[in-house]
Structures are given as C-alpha cells and as structure tokens.
Amino acid sequence: SSELTQDPAVSVALGQTVRITCQGDSLRSYFASWYQQKPGQAPILVIYGQNTRPSGIPDRFSGSSSGNTASLTITGAQAEDAADYYCNSRDSSGNHVVFGGGTKLTVL
Amino acid sequence: QVHLVQSGAEVKKPGSSVKVSCKASGDTLINYGINWVRQAPGQGLEWMGGIIPIFGRTKYAQKFQGRVTISTDDSTRTTYMELSSLRSEDTAVYYCATEAVAGTNWFDPWGLGTLVTVSS
Numbered sequence: 001s002s003e004l005t006q007d008p009a010v011s012v013a014l015g016q017t018v019r020i021t022c023q024g025d026s027l028r029s030y031f032a033s034w035y036q037q038k039p040g041q042a043p044i045l046v047i048y049g050q051n052t053r054p055s056g057i058p059d060r061f062s063g064s065s066s067g068n069t070a071s072l073t074i075t076g077a078q079a080e081d082a083a084d085y086y087c088n089s090r091d092s093s094g095n096h097v098v099f100g101g102g103t104k105l106t107v108l
Numbered sequence: 109q110v111h112l113v114q115s116g117a118e119v120k121k122p123g124s125s126v127k128v129s130c131k132a133s134g135d136t137l138i139n140y141g142i143n144w145v146r147q148a149p150g151q152g153l154e155w156m157g158g159i160i161p162i163f164g165r166t167k168y169a170q171k172f173q174g175r176v177t178i179s180t181d182d183s184t185r186t187t188y189m190e191l192s193s194l195r196s197e198d199t200a201v202y203y204c205a206t207e208a209v210a211g212t213n214w215f216d217p218w219g220l221g222t223l224v225t226v227s228s
Contacts, residue, residue, distance in 0.1 A: 033214050035153070042203055043153065045216035054216055087151050089212050095167055097143065097155040097213050 003099035004032075004087055011106040012077045020072045020103045022087035030090040032070035034063060034073045037102075046085075047072055074105075082107045109207050110134045112219035115212045118168040119225045125192040128222045130204030138162060141207035142187040143215060144178060146200040156202075159187060160210045 004024040006063040012018035020031050031050060035043035045054050047063035060075045070089070074081055114163055115129040130142060143158035157168035161180040177190045187204060202222045205215035 010190060030213070035215070037153075042218040042219070042220055043205075043215075045214060048212070048214040048216075084152075088153075088155070088215070090211075090213055094211075097158070099145070099153040099155055102152040 004089060004098050006085075006087060006103045007097055007099040009104045009106065011108055012074070013108050014079060015076055017070045017073065017075045018077055018105065020074075020085050020105065022070045022072075022089075022099075022100045024089065024098070025068055026089050026092045027065060027068050027070050028100070029092070030094070031065060032063070032087040032089045034061075034070075034072045035088070036081075037086065038082075041087065064099070077105075077107050079107050081105060110137060110140075110208075110217060112204055112206065112217060114202075114204060114219040114222045117223040117225070118136065120194050122195055122226055122228055124194055125190060126194060126224050127188055127190040128202050128224070129205075130189070130219050131188045132187070132206070137206070137208060139210050140187065141210040142178075142180070143205050143207055144176075144189045145203045145205055145215070145218075147221075148197070148200040149199075154200075156189065156191075158207065160168070161187070191224075194224075196226050199226045200224060 034047040036046050037043040051063045062073045064071045084102045086102045091098050111134045113131045141158045141160045144156040159166045160176045180187045205218040
C-alpha cells in the first residue's frame with residue numbers, strides 16, 4: 001500500500017504530552033518525516049530520519065517508529081504547537097513520496 | 109541554507125496550462141531534489157513529483173502522470189512545474205520544497221507557495 005493514515009484531530013492540555021501517529025505499510029521500510037503547518041503558512045520540517053530535529057526545532061518534539069507506525073511526540077505541549085501535522089515517507093516501491101492526511105492538533 | 113522563491117499567483121481557465129517557477133538561492137547543494145507538493149483549499153498535502161537537478165531525473169505521482177512536467181534550468185537554479193489540462197479541482201497552493209539529500213523525503217526548506225486558481 002502507498003497510503004499513510006493519520007487521525008484527523010487530536011487535542012492536548014497545555015503542558016501535557018501528546019502523540020500523533022502515522023500508519024502505513026511503507027513505514028516498515030522507510031522512516032517518516034514530520035511537518036508542522038500553521039494557517040496560511042508553508043509547512044516546516046520538525047522531525048526527520050530516525051529522530052532528528054532540524055536546527056531551531058524545540059527539543060520537546062521527538063519521533064519514533066515501530067512496525068508500520070511512526071509517531072511524533074510533543075512533550076510539554078505549548079500553545080504555539082497548535083497546528084496541522086503531516087507525516088510523509090517513501091511509498092513501498094521507494095520511488096515516490098506519500099503524505100498522510102494530516103492531524104489537527106488543538107492545545108487546550 | 110537554501111532559500112526558495114516561487115512565482116506569483118495565477119488565474120487560469122479550465123483546459124489551459126500553468127507553469128510555476130521556484131528559484132533557489134543560498135547554499136549550493138549537489139545531490140539534492142526539488143519536489144512539488146500541492147494543497148487544495150482546506151485539504152491536506154499532496155505530492156506531485158520531483159526532480160534531481162544534477163541528473164535531470166524526474167519522478168511523478170501516478171495521479172498526475174501525463175499532465176505534469178517538472179524541469180530545471182541549472183544556470184539560474186530555477187525549477188519549473190507545468191500542469192496542463194487544468195480543471196477546477198486543480199485550484200490549490202503549489203509548493204516547491206528542497207530534498208537536501210535526494211531520496212530521503214526530508215523536505216526542508218519549502219517555498220512560500222503559489223496560489224493557482226482555475227476558473228472560467
């Protein structure tokens with residue numbers, strides 16, 4: 001399968017920990033990358049590879065993977081973390097890129 | 109650091125074509141890719157295809173095969189995405205994004221996006 005599945009919406013209380021998941025067969029072979037997108041803005045990369053944060057991304061963002069599921073964890077969520085989060089990966093052939101449908105994170 | 113500047117918004121008629129540009133500046137990368145991702149209003153991100161400029165090699169999503177052409181001008185470090193036979197469902201923001209190491213699906217940075225509106 002070339003699809004990546006994400007929960008449409010997740011909420012978290014301010015300061016608490018939240019996990020956003022991404023499921024797909026290709027994740028057994030390829031790492032997911034994670035993107036944050038706020039309204040009216042371009043996406044930004046927050047996690048790539050096994051668990052690497054680009055420069056400038058807070059260390060409360062972390063990534064992990066098990067079997068066909070990749071996870072983005074925000075430890076101590078802040079109000080500014082409210083956004084849409086997308087995962088992407090290679091498809092099972094490795095030739096193409098696929099995105100998950102996105103998860104809208106609400107920080108309460 | 110690489111910086112991507114995209115061309116301006118376009119309004120097109122159904123059945124026509126649009127060509128969006130994406131000019132890179134800053135650090136010189138070697139084995140990198142430029143990918144195109146679109147986002148329809150209120151919808152998620154959709155990968156359209158990409159190119160590895162040093163090889164001129166392109167890959168297209170099956171959905172857009174035959175309708176999209178991605179090309180590059182090495183002399184100006186500009187990548188183009190042309191989409192033909194436009195229909196209303198193609199109304200979207202079109203982003204280019206750098207894949208710093210081709211084949212890794214790590215897209216960083218992204219351009220600011222180009223709004224393409226298809227309307228009669």
